Amino acid sequence: xxxxxxxxxRPKRLKDIVGQPKAISDIARWAQSWERGRPAKTTALFYGPxxxxxxxxxxxxxxxxxxxxxxxxASDQRTLAEVKRVAGTAASTGTLFGGTAAKRLIVLDEADNxxxxxDRGGYSAIKEIIAETRNPxxxxxxxxxAIPWEIKAACLMVGFEKISEEVIIRELGRxxxxxxxxxxxxxLKVIAExxxxxxxxxITDLQTLATGKxxxxxxxxxxxxxxxxxxxxxxxxxxxxATSADEARKLLWSLDMPPDDVLAWISENVPLxxxxxxxxxxxxxxISKADIYLGRAKRGQAYGMWSYAxxxxxxxxxxxxxxxLKPAKPKLPSHIRRYSRTRADRAVRDSLAxxxxxxxxxxxxxxxxxxxPYLRIVFKNDRKTAEAxxxxxxxxxxxxSFLR
Ligand SMILES: Nc1ncnc2c1ncn2[C@@H]1O[C@H](COP(=O)(O)OP(=O)(O)O)[C@@H](O)[C@H]1O
Ligand SMILES: [Mg+2]
Numbered sequence: 001x002x003x004x005x006x007x008x009x010r011p012k013r014l015k016d017i018v019g020q021p022k023a024i025s026d027i028a029r030w031a032q033s034w035e036r037g038r039p040a041k042t043t044a045l046f047y048g049p050x051x052x053x054x055x056x057x058x059x060x061x062x063x064x065x066x067x068x069x070x071x072x073x074a075s076d077q078r079t080l081a082e083v084k085r086v087a088g089t090a091a092s093t094g095t096l097f098g099g100t101a102a103k104r105l106i107v108l109d110e111a112d113n114x115x116x117x118x119d120r121g122g123y124s125a126i127k128e129i130i131a132e133t134r135n136p137x138x139x140x141x142x143x144x145x146a147i148p149w150e151i152k153a154a155c156l157m158v159g160f161e162k163i164s165e166e167v168i169i170r171e172l173g174r175x176x177x178x179x180x181x182x183x184x185x186x187x188l189k190v191i192a193e194x195x196x197x198x199x200x201x202x203i204t205d206l207q208t209l210a211t212g213k214x215x216x217x218x219x220x221x222x223x224x225x226x227x228x229x230x231x232x233x234x235x236x237x238x239x240x241x242a243t244s245a246d247e248a249r250k251l252l253w254s255l256d257m258p259p260d261d262v263l264a265w266i267s268e269n270v271p272l273x274x275x276x277x278x279x280x281x282x283x284x285x286x287i288s289k290a291d292i293y294l295g296r297a298k299r300g301q302a303y304g305m306w307s308y309a310x311x312x313x314x315x316x317x318x319x320x321x322x323x324x325l326k327p328a329k330p331k332l333p334s335h336i337r338r339y340s341r342t343r344a345d346r347a348v349r350d351s352l353a354x355x356x357x358x359x360x361x362x363x364x365x366x367x368x369x370x371x372x373p374y375l376r377i378v379f380k381n382d383r384k385t386a387e388a389x390x391x392x393x394x395x396x397x398x399x400x401s402f403l404r
């Protein structure tokens with residue numbers, strides 16, 4: 001079965017949420033206060049970077065306390081009236097069968113994306129909901145600065161941190177063991193470093209790289225990257241030659257690459273080859289709109305967003321082109337440079353430096369700056385000594401090839 005691993009391994013209980021001890025204990029304490037009655041802070045605001053467990057924690061909280069989970073998108077004004085109704089209904093009125101009904105945990109995602117700060121309609125509705133609710137509410141936001149202070153003042157503020165590389169590595173290792181896939185530790189390090197604190201994207205990357213393999217090695221990472229590069233080169237060339245919207249769209253859907261990555265490639269490369277200024281402006285416009293729709297699609301808004309974004313980045317870009325094309329070799333977008341050879345190399349180098357440092361009682365820095373260059377010379381010229389060193393340091397295959 002090909003369930004996304006972020007779903008398959010979604011934390012079921014608060015104790016499964018990793019790397020957020022402070023947030024989790026605050027949340028649990030707040031939920032307990034709801035069990036005793038209606039607390040002064042009816043609402044908790046979960047804020048922090050993407051992929052750090054905010055939505056997962058809300059769902060796990062409902063699971064732990066046996067509350068019904070009602071998730072709604074706060075940025076949709078029409079749903080706020082509905083939220084108000086649901087929130088205001090007491091949970092303890094009893095059910096038809098005599099028992100007490102469970103509380104409802106109302107989760108409002110995208111609380112930082114309520115239409116324009118100029119229009120306070122959405123926020124004043126939320127303020128009323130917070131004041132009147134008879135059920136616990138969780139607001140979720142990436143950017144707490146985008147939320148009016150009156151709302152923040154009324155909420156229990158719960159900050160989520162970026163997940164440390166160490167914790168990401170542990171989590172990725174746990175998943176691979178459950179999937180029964182062997183791995184070089186170094187691969188996890190590269191993925192974790194690339195994810196910059198976003199566990200969701202780390203798990204997604206891991207699945208992309210590891211699916212269907214018995215063993216995941218650093219070679220797979222480098223090869224994957226090269227494959228992607230070849231695929232995208234072909235795609236960009238064809239996109240610029242497409243003569244109809246339909247053709248452009250088909251090219252995009254046949255590409256099989258995360259839309260974020262495709263957009264990064266397009267925005268890094270297409271404007272470079274289009275020389276006519278007016279056309280270039282139109283292309284930038286299509287790209288920036290695609291980016292907006294893509295953001296909305298990812299935050300779970302209407303499904304149509306995916307297809308708008310797709311249309312803009314394929315047909316929107318391709319049909320805006322006019323004038324001659326300047327030939328150019330595709331340039332790696334910065335955020336895709338993530339799986340580049342240099343990055344993988346650097347991870348190998350660092351692990352090697354650490355080993356040497358321990359073995360030689362020195363610092364990793366000295367190992368990197370002084371010992372590794374020396375070892376490289378040895379590995380080129382003196383096979384016997386090289387073998388002895390390799391054995392003593394228990395060098396792995398990637399480390400060996402790094403030295404060769
Ligand atoms: N702190 C965490 N602990 C465990 N899993 C996490 C954590 N953060 C993210 N994940 C993984 O990433 C997925 C998405 O996380 P999510 O809670 O939606 O992030 P956010 O809402 O902060 O953007 C989860 O299903 C889970 O697999
Ligand atoms: Mg979320």
